[in-house]
Amino acid sequence: MPLEVEVVSRVRQLYHTENADMVLIPGSEGELGVLPNHTPLLTTLAFGELRVVEGDAINSFVVYGGVVDVGPHKVIVLADDAESVSEINMSDVEEARARARRLMEESPAGDQRAMIAQELRRAEIAAKIYQRVGGPSGRRIRTVEEDE
Amino acid sequence: MPTTREIKRRINSVRNINQVTRALEAVSASAVRKAQNAVLASRPYAQYAHQVLVHVAAQSRGVPLHPLLEVRQDVDMICVLLIAGDRGLAGAYNANAVRRATSFVERYQRPARWVTVGRKGTDLIRRWIAAQKDSETAAPFLKQQEIVAEFSHLPADPDVSDVTQIVQVLFDEFLNQGADEVFVAYTNFINTVTQQPRVLPLLPLRPFEASSRAIADLVETPPEVRLRGRDYLYEPDAVTILDEVIPRFTELQILQAIRESLSSEHSARMVAMRNASESAEALRGLLQLDFNKARQLAITGEILDIIGGVEALKQNDD
Numbered sequence: 001m002p003l004e005v006e007v008v009s010r011v012r013q014l015y016h017t018e019n020a021d022m023v024l025i026p027g028s029e030g031e032l033g034v035l036p037n038h039t040p041l042l043t044t045l046a047f048g049e050l051r052v053v054e055g056d057a058i059n060s061f062v063v064y065g066g067v068v069d070v071g072p073h074k075v076i077v078l079a080d081d082a083e084s085v086s087e088i089n090m091s092d093v094e095e096a097r098a099r100a101r102r103l104m105e106e107s108p109a110g111d112q113r114a115m116i117a118q119e120l121r122r123a124e125i126a127a128k129i130y131q132r133v134g135g136p137s138g139r140r141i142r143t144v145e146e147d148e
Numbered sequence: 149m150p151t152t153r154e155i156k157r158r159i160n161s162v163r164n165i166n167q168v169t170r171a172l173e174a175v176s177a178s179a180v181r182k183a184q185n186a187v188l189a190s191r192p193y194a195q196y197a198h199q200v201l202v203h204v205a206a207q208s209r210g211v212p213l214h215p216l217l218e219v220r221q222d223v224d225m226i227c228v229l230l231i232a233g234d235r236g237l238a239g240a241y242n243a244n245a246v247r248r249a250t251s252f253v254e255r256y257q258r259p260a261r262w263v264t265v266g267r268k269g270t271d272l273i274r275r276w277i278a279a280q281k282d283s284e285t286a287a288p289f290l291k292q293q294e295i296v297a298e299f300s301h302l303p304a305d306p307d308v309s310d311v312t313q314i315v316q317v318l319f320d321e322f323l324n325q326g327a328d329e330v331f332v333a334y335t336n337f338i339n340t341v342t343q344q345p346r347v348l349p350l351l352p353l354r355p356f357e358a359s360s361r362a363i364a365d366l367v368e369t370p371p372e373v374r375l376r377g378r379d380y381l382y383e384p385d386a387v388t389i390l391d392e393v394i395p396r397f398t399e400l401q402i403l404q405a406i407r408e409s410l411s412s413e414h415s416a417r418m419v420a421m422r423n424a425s426e427s428a429e430a431l432r433g434l435l436q437l438d439f440n441k442a443r444q445l446a447i448t449g450e451i452l453d454i455i456g457g458v459e460a461l462k463q464n465d466d
Contacts (some may be wrong), residue, residue, distance in 0.1 A: 006196060011194040029383045042204065043383035044392065067393055069200040076196045146205075 002076040003036050005052050007061055009082040014061060017054055023075050024051040033072055035145055041070040045079060047121060049129045060085040060133050062126050088130045097123035152446060155439040159432060164430035172237065173421035176414045179304065184409040186305060188336055189402075194404035197397040204390065205353040207380050212352075214390045216319070216390070216398065219352050220328045227261045227296075227327035228253065229318060229350070231334040231409040232269025234300050239420035241335065241343070242439050246272040248345035249333035259292035261327055263307065263317055265406065267300045296321065306406055308399060315399045322351045334405040335412035341419060343412035350401065353394065 005023055007015040023034045026048025034041075045066040052059045066079035100120035108116060160290040205217050212218040246269055253260050260278075275293060280290040281405045297317045302310055321327040330351035336344045382389045 006192075008193045008196055010190060010193050012189050027383060041377065041381040042200070042384065042389055042393070043339070043381075044389060067200065067389075069203060071194075071203075076195060076200060078196055078200065133449055 001036055001073060005077070006075070007050065007052070007077045007079070007082065009066075009079045010057045011081075014084060015052065015059060015080055016078075017052065019054050020054050020075075022053040023051075023077075024053070025075075025077070026050060026063065027068070034075055036069050040072070041068075043068055043070075045077070049085075049132075050077060050079075050082075060129070062088065062129050064122055065126075074145070079088075083126075085129060085133050088126055090127070090130060093123050093126045093130065097127065103136045150438075150442065152293055152439060155435055159435045159439060162428055162432045162435060166425055169421045169424040169428060172419055176418035176421060178295045180411065180414040180418050181375075182305065183407070183414050184337070187407045187411045190400075190407060191402060193376075197400050200231075201353050201397050201401075202395065204380070204393065206231060213386055214304070214394050215300065215323055216351055216394050217353050219354055223258060223301050223328040225261065225326050225328060226253075226256065226258045227263065227318065227321040227325075227330045228347075229263045229330065229332045229405075230265065230273060231332070231406055232264070232266040232272070232373070233409075233413045234267045234302075236268055236349050237420065238417035239423075241416035241420075242266070242268040242272060244343075245269060245333060245335050245345045245409070246276070246359050249349060250276050252331070252333065252347045253293070257287065257289055259324065260287045261321055262293065262295045263297045263299075263314065263321070264295060265299045265302065265314065270295065270298045296325070302406065302410075304410070306403060306410070307349070308403055309398065311403045311406060312397060315395070315402055316417070318396075318402070319395070332402065332405050334409045337408045337411040337415065340415045343416060348405070353398070 002018065003020040003023065004018045005015070005020045006014075021035075025032050025034060025043075026046045028044040028046045031048070032043075045063050045068055047064050048062070050061045050063045052061075058085050061079075061084050063077065063079040064081040066077065066082070068078065069076040096119060100116050100123060103116045104113075104120060107113075204213070207213060228249055230246065230249045232242045236242065250273075262273055264273055277293045277295070280286045280293060283290075297314075299314055318330050322330050329349065332345050332350050333345070333347045336346050338344055380386075
């Protein structure tokens with residue numbers, strides 16, 4: 001029985017499928033792969049790449065924190081913020097990264113510093129994932145079989 | 149028959165009212181679109197967050213895993229969060245939300261500590277409480293109603309940070325101030341013409357079956373969630389994750405209720421103002437008709453006078 005997967009962020013629903021074979025989740029305690037009939041699990045999300053494997057296709061998302069509720073037949077990903085890798089606009093990311101670095105050099109204090117550091121981390125993770133996956137056009141999808 | 153000048157004055161005042169209602173309608177129409185988009189966009193997250201809360205709550209039979217999950221045997225006092233509007237001119241929106249909340253309390257028969265959002269709602273509740281205090285026949289619990297906190301003037305597009313304070317008050321009521329259950333009375337947005345005032349149980353968080361027992365016919369039952377096995381794994385560990393998830397998701401439920409209510413309020417106002425505009429136009433048409441008749445009558449009268457005068461002069465000439 002395949003997995004039902006729901007990816008939502010605070011501001012929208014990103015993805016829904018009832019036919020996933022596997023979900024790779026960037027948990028705060030390390031990456032975990034979830035197959036159908038997984039034991040119920042509740043964990044927090046780190047910043048990272050979430051992959052939903054569906055037959056030959058892999059859908060990649062960048063998630064920035066949140067919670068995931070894993071059940072035997074359903075995985076609910078509640079991200080604080082998330083975007084599909086195919087939506088990432090590299091120039092925006094670079095811009096955000098440059099801006100955050102510049103602000104960091106002004107050595108802000110307290111809350112602001114934490115916020116900027118967060119921004120910077122976001123931009124860096126988005127850039128890394130984008131490069132690994134190869135961007136919207138060059139997305140060569142690996143299959144699970146190829147991995148094995 | 150009133151004179152033309154009197155009718156003219158009435159036409160002008162109706163025209164002014166019509167302009168105001170049409171302006172309000174236009175303002176609400178643009179607000180409605182924004183609020184609708186916001187409410188529909190965040191609804192899935194809030195619904196799934198609720199599912200997760202219920203899954204977690206179902207884990208803690210016997211010993212609650214978190215203070216906010218503690219189901220108390222005797223409910224001596226409740227806390228009700230009422231969400232209504234800051235302004236009127238929204239048809240029956242405010243009155244309906246308040247009536248739904250007060251009738252819930254009357255039937256649940258418990259002293260309530262009220263937390264209100266919105267100036268109009270606060271006023272209406274205050275008046276209701278005063279009426280209970282004055283009434284000689286009101287049951288004792290109705291005389292023990294009080295407002296413990298009021299909030300107003302939330303931004304048009306509220307965010308989590310805007311509801312933090314409200315949620316803090318509710319948690320405090322539940323944990324320290326003796327409220328054994330907390331409810332939210334708000335208006336669910338269905339579409340532009342339909343809004344539904346409802347009361348939802350908020351705290352303690354509990355699985356579907358538990359909440360349905362005592363109060364099923366008094367509150368809207370939240371959508372049923374299929375429960376999972378009892379043995380949840382928590383990473384990093386139960387305390388850390390529940391401390392993070394439960395307050396935050398509860399906060400989101402409140403935020404969603406506020407967004408639903410805002411959308412409903414704008415929709416209700418838009419519809420009310422559209423009706424008012426239409427009535428004003430109809431009234432103006434009637435008054436215009438009266439005005440024309442009065443004018444014609446006046447002219448006829450004058451002509452008759454002139455003819456009468458001419459005839460009189462002619463007779464004199466003869």
